[in-house]
Structures are given as C-alpha cells and as structure tokens.
Amino acid sequence: MLFARPSIWTLAFLAVSVALIVAMPRLHPWFFQRYGNRMIEPEIKGAFAALFALMFFAGLAQSLAILPALLLGLAVAGVFAKHPGEHARFRVVAFTLLTPFFFIKSGMSVSLPAVWANFGLLIALFGVKVMTKIGGVLPHARRYVPREATYTTLLMSTGLTFGNIAALWGLNAGIIDRTQFSLLVAAIILSAVIPTLIAQRYFEPEPHLDLPVGAQAPALPNSGGNVIASST
Numbered sequence: 001m002l003f004a005r006p007s008i009w010t011l012a013f014l015a016v017s018v019a020l021i022v023a024m025p026r027l028h029p030w031f032f033q034r035y036g037n038r039m040i041e042p043e044i045k046g047a048f049a050a051l052f053a054l055m056f057f058a059g060l061a062q063s064l065a066i067l068p069a070l071l072l073g074l075a076v077a078g079v080f081a082k083h084p085g086e087h088a089r090f091r092v093v094a095f096t097l098l099t100p101f102f103f104i105k106s107g108m109s110v111s112l113p114a115v116w117a118n119f120g121l122l123i124a125l126f127g128v129k130v131m132t133k134i135g136g137v138l139p140h141a142r143r144y145v146p147r148e149a150t151y152t153t154l155l156m157s158t159g160l161t162f163g164n165i166a167a168l169w170g171l172n173a174g175i176i177d178r179t180q181f182s183l184l185v186a187a188i189i190l191s192a193v194i195p196t197l198i199a200q201r202y203f204e205p206e207p208h209l210d211l212p213v214g215a216q217a218p219a220l221p222n223s224g225g226n227v228i229a230s231s232t
Helices: 008-035 042-060 066-075 077-082 084-108 112-117 119-144 146-155 159-172 178-203 224-231
Strands: none
Touching: 008 042, 008 066, 008 077, 042 066, 042 084, 066 077, 077 084, 084 159, 112 119, 112 178, 119 146, 119 159, 119 178, 146 178, 159 178
C-alpha cells in the first residue's frame, strides 16, 4: 500500500478481489455437487481461473495478487477440507508447476558476486530474520504446541515465499537494486534452510500417541524428509 500507485485499475483490482473472496465460498458447495469428481477436474480449473483473474487485474493495477490470493485461500479452506482429494491435486499442480518457476525467476536475478562482497551484511540480515521469526512464532508455539515449540518455530518458513515476493516486487518497481535484492533473497533462503536443518538434527520430536494403558504403539516411519520438504 505504501508504494502503490492508485489508478482506476486499483479500484477494479479491489472490486474483483472482494467479489471472489465473497462469492467463491458460497458457489463452491453447489459447484462441487454439480460438477465435482469428473475427469476434466472443473473445480481445479475454476480455482486457477480465480487466481489468474487476480493476477491479471493485479498486473493492470501494478500491484501483487498475493494478499487477496491468501485471503481467498482462507475463505475456501473449509471447502477444500471437505474435499481432501481436490486439496491434494491442487497442491501437486501448484508445487510442481507454479512454485518452481517463481523461484527460478527470483534466483536468476541474484548476483552471487554481490552476495560475497557483502557477506558481513548478509550475516546481519540473516540474524535479524531469524530473531524476528523466533520472536514472532515461539511465544505462540509455547502456548499451543508446548512439547514441540522449538521444533515448530524453527520450521516456520512462511517468509520464504512472502519475502521473495516482496523482494522481487521491489526489484521490478525500482525500489531496490540488484545487490540489495541479492542480499535479501540470500538471507531469506538461509533463514528457512538453516533453522530447518537444525530442527531436524537436534529438535525433531519423537512420535507419540495417546493410547490406552497397556497398549503398544505401532512403529512409525521417520517423517523427517517429508517435514523438511514441506517447510522449505
């Protein structure tokens, strides 16, 4: 909002965002009942059509679709919770097609010589990023998941996506230069990868189940690889 350039397209982007966030949760039950579970996956196409509409109007408004897309995801979360198969398919498409291209585009704008030349500043930015992550997550983790509070805090890597999006937008808008962008992206990536590795190595919790007295817990496979993949 601070760096936005208001125009008529800003109002259009806002109107489309509000319309989708309000309408989609109400249309989804009818849509799934009528068109769901078909070979052509119309429900997945409908969800991506909404995202592409947000991206189109965000481009016209010289803004980003990430915030309304996040709110839209929250709005339809209950619908996808009732249809876990669609949720799984949507994740497969997103993580195999959309996410890699975004990170490739971001990575191609990074200058490794600039990162090496400003290594001290990179370490400082990394420290700030990790400290703010711990300060923001740990108090809530201690309240809601006290047994795995440290593990949960170290795995929390939402800044990997939002930080890269903000940095890439700043680069494209001319607010930051390539050196600044490179340092920000490097710090963001390190703040996701290094704490995750530490969490897996030193803080991974043991599987525990609430079983009746005398019952024997079944053997569980090590899920470390899946956790680190999902967190990064």
